[in-house]
Amino acid sequence: MLDTLVIPLLKIVVLLNAILISVTFMVLMERKVIAWAQSRLGPMRVGPYGVLQAIVDPIKLILKEDITPIKADKMLFSLAPILSLVPALVAFAVVPFGGDELFYIADINVGLLFFLSVTSIGVYGIILAGWASNSKYPLLASLRASAQLISYEIAVTMTLVSLILTAGTLSMVGIVEAQLADGVWYGFVQPVAFVLVLIGALAETNRVPFDLPEAETELTGGFHTEYSGMRFSLFFLAEYANIIVISAVTAILFFGGWLRPFPNVEALAFLDLIPGWIWLFSKIFLFLYLFMWIRATLPRYRYDQLMRIGWKLLIPIALANIVVTGIVKVLV
Amino acid sequence: MATQSAPIFDTDELVINMGPQHPSTHGVLRLVLKLDGERVVDCDTVMGYVHRGIEKLSENRDWTQIILLTDRMDYVAAATNNLGYCETVEKLLGVEVPRRARYIRTILAELQRIGSHCLWLGTHAMDIGAMTVLLYAFRERELVLDLFEEYCGARLTYNSMRIGGLPLDLPSGWDRKAREFCDVMEGKLPEYEELLTNNRIWLERTRGVGVISAGDAIGLGLCGPPLRGSGVYRDVRKDEPYAAYDEFDFEVPLGTRGDTYDRYLIRLEEFRQSIRIIRQALDGLPEGPIMGKVPRLLKPKAGETYHAIESPKGELGYFIVSDGRATNPYRFRVRPPSFCNLQGLKPLIVGHLVADVVCLIGTIDIVLGEVDR
Numbered sequence: 001m002l003d004t005l006v007i008p009l010l011k012i013v014v015l016l017n018a019i020l021i022s023v024t025f026m027v028l029m030e031r032k033v034i035a036w037a038q039s040r041l042g043p044m045r046v047g048p049y050g051v052l053q054a055i056v057d058p059i060k061l062i063l064k065e066d067i068t069p070i071k072a073d074k075m076l077f078s079l080a081p082i083l084s085l086v087p088a089l090v091a092f093a094v095v096p097f098g099g100d101e102l103f104y105i106a107d108i109n110v111g112l113l114f115f116l117s118v119t120s121i122g123v124y125g126i127i128l129a130g131w132a133s134n135s136k137y138p139l140l141a142s143l144r145a146s147a148q149l150i151s152y153e154i155a156v157t158m159t160l161v162s163l164i165l166t167a168g169t170l171s172m173v174g175i176v177e178a179q180l181a182d183g184v185w186y187g188f189v190q191p192v193a194f195v196l197v198l199i200g201a202l203a204e205t206n207r208v209p210f211d212l213p214e215a216e217t218e219l220t221g222g223f224h225t226e227y228s229g230m231r232f233s234l235f236f237l238a239e240y241a242n243i244i245v246i247s248a249v250t251a252i253l254f255f256g257g258w259l260r261p262f263p264n265v266e267a268l269a270f271l272d273l274i275p276g277w278i279w280l281f282s283k284i285f286l287f288l289y290l291f292m293w294i295r296a297t298l299p300r301y302r303y304d305q306l307m308r309i310g311w312k313l314l315i316p317i318a319l320a321n322i323v324v325t326g327i328v329k330v331l332v
Numbered sequence: 333m334a335t336q337s338a339p340i341f342d343t344d345e346l347v348i349n350m351g352p353q354h355p356s357t358h359g360v361l362r363l364v365l366k367l368d369g370e371r372v373v374d375c376d377t378v379m380g381y382v383h384r385g386i387e388k389l390s391e392n393r394d395w396t397q398i399i400l401l402t403d404r405m406d407y408v409a410a411a412t413n414n415l416g417y418c419e420t421v422e423k424l425l426g427v428e429v430p431r432r433a434r435y436i437r438t439i440l441a442e443l444q445r446i447g448s449h450c451l452w453l454g455t456h457a458m459d460i461g462a463m464t465v466l467l468y469a470f471r472e473r474e475l476v477l478d479l480f481e482e483y484c485g486a487r488l489t490y491n492s493m494r495i496g497g498l499p500l501d502l503p504s505g506w507d508r509k510a511r512e513f514c515d516v517m518e519g520k521l522p523e524y525e526e527l528l529t530n531n532r533i534w535l536e537r538t539r540g541v542g543v544i545s546a547g548d549a550i551g552l553g554l555c556g557p558p559l560r561g562s563g564v565y566r567d568v569r570k571d572e573p574y575a576a577y578d579e580f581d582f583e584v585p586l587g588t589r590g591d592t593y594d595r596y597l598i599r600l601e602e603f604r605q606s607i608r609i610i611r612q613a614l615d616g617l618p619e620g621p622i623m624g625k626v627p628r629l630l631k632p633k634a635g636e637t638y639h640a641i642e643s644p645k646g647e648l649g650y651f652i653v654s655d656g657r658a659t660n661p662y663r664f665r666v667r668p669p670s671f672c673n674l675q676g677l678k679p680l681i682v683g684h685l686v687a688d689v690v691c692l693i694g695t696i697d698i699v700l701g702e703v704d705r
Contacts, residue, residue, distance in 0.1 A: 212687075297462070299461040299534050
């Protein structure tokens with residue numbers, strides 16, 4: 001009873017709250033990082049250096065009027081934000097924050113597959129949002145989103161196949177343990193796969209330079225143009241939760257998860273004094289920062305260019321990577 | 333593609349309204365786009381949302397009051413508007429402007445060009461998704477506004493010139509600050525270039541987008557950077573020098589391909605040339621009066637005149653008719669560069685994707701206050 005129900009439930013409650021709170025602070029961090037990149041200060045009014053902005057923003061969004069356009073499909077319109085948030089949160093179930101059983105909710109033997117399948121459901125939220133709004137700009141955005149997310153899904157999944165070949169397991173914990181056994185982070189073994197997954201991650205989370213479904217300057221906010229108040233913030237939550245989960249998974253797959261740098265070098269054993277979850281969190285943090293940095297720096301790709309990169313560049317490279325990995329695996 | 337079979341699915345064109353409330357139509361421009369998927373098949377440009385009747389208003393104001401109204405046309409380049417108007421009236425009156433005033437006018441006009449191009453660069457990059465450039469460019473534009481504020485007290489609508497000269501001499505120390513600004517600006521240009529010029533995404537978004545041939549550009553009556561981007565050598569500062577431009581050394585950058593990237597490069601080069609002109613003008617700033625001999629009561633003889641200057645957006649011309657009896661113009665007509673460049677928008681847009689539309693609105697650099705007047 002205690003082991004099968006109470007402890008997992010407790011873990012879920014803690015993790016969910018942690019994610020939701022970290023999302024609000026991540027929004028603040030993004031605003032600050034981009035502000036510094038643009039020689040501004042960012043939010044400074046609420047609390048010292050604006051730290052309380054993270055709390056005030058959600059309150060504001062909850063208190064705002066929630067408008068449903070008359071011509072919208074009411075059921076789908078309400079369903080869409082939920083459909084985009086839930087998969088992002090569910091995906092955390094298989095993300096291990098440490099090697100000990102205390103640090104993950106479930107270690108299923110097809111963890112990576114579960115992660116990929118669950119996160120791809122999220123796109124339905126965006127497609128339905130654009131469709132249900134019954135408005136032209138969101139419709140264009142949802143068409144873009146479906147094309148973009150599907151094509152990048154393929155590229156990322158193909159790329160991960162080569163990583164699975166290297167690790168020999170689909171379990172998230174297993175992949176980290178394989179990195180420990182091999183004594184090297186897979187980012188060094190599979191650098192091509194790492195870069196591809198990183199690009200794919202940007203596209204999957206609709207971030208600059210692939211933020212076409214949002215594209216504020218073209219489509220005036222894209223799929224969430226008609227949304228307001230809490231429903232709008234659910235999309236926001238989903239986007240940021242997705243970024244966090246993708247950063248976490250990238251860190252686990254390629255940066256050794258909770259392992260210290262160079263896990264096979266004995267001379268660095270003193271680094272093990274730092275708990276594993278701190279290593280993982282700092283790696284996630286690095287990726288989050290990278291996402292923000294890219295957002296502050298790069299312009300946006302055009303729709304056709306984006307599709308070209310996905311189909312003509314990423315997928316062939318991913319396929320070639322699988323072949324090379326397979327050959328190396330057989331020979332070595 | 334000899335025979336094209338009918339589409340299997342029911343296809344229809346999607347008509348969307350871009351504007352007048354849209355984040356990247358640079359004001360209240362409205363485009364009615366007909367889309368086939370994301371491709372634009374037809375475009376209808378609707379303007380007039382900020383029409384204030386400035387031309388007609390001017391016909392009921394006396395000559396000096398009109399300077400205020402010209403501020404409100406291209407409100408990001410008020411000083412060049414003032415300059416164009418004042419010179420036209422001077423031409424009509426036959427007033428000689430002192431050399432010092434002409435130098436200061438040139439400095440102000442070139443500062444204004446930098447300020448206006450900063451705004452263009454920021455918004456153009458923002459439209460394409462690079463938002464940091466906007467903040468960088470506005471940071472430098474702020475310095476231009478500070479210089480103007482110190483000179484005439486205003487930051488946007490300057491009313492900074494008078495018929496026959498200038499209302500004010502430069503405040504002491506202003507020339508030093510202007511020089512400092514030139515140094516700062518020169519140092520910041522590489523920052524913009526680093527973010528954009530060799531950026532792969534920027535290249536893909538701007539190269540080969542919105543190509544317009546030299547012949548088409550002339551035929552459409554384009555002016556300023558969009559015309560020079562197609563390789564046509566036309567700059568009023570060189571062709572029909574006004575103010576003190578004939579005394580300075582500067583180059584007119586020309587494009588070769590006539591695409592958005594060329595127009596971007598041209599404007600960036602114009603930053604450098606403007607800095608060069610300002611430096612030369614500050615070095616050679618003559619002493620002397622700032623006002624010419626102007627009659628108390630301005631009453632030009634009956635006649636008409638046209639005078640054009642090179643505003644940041646292109647050729648800004650004024651056509652003024654005086655009937656010789658009243659103290660106001662009989663007919664006042666402006667040839668606004670933004671309006672003429674807007675003519676080129678439709679041929680540029682048709683055939684491109686929605687994402688390029690915002691990029692092309694940015695590249696022709698229009699200010700709706702000037703389009704509608």
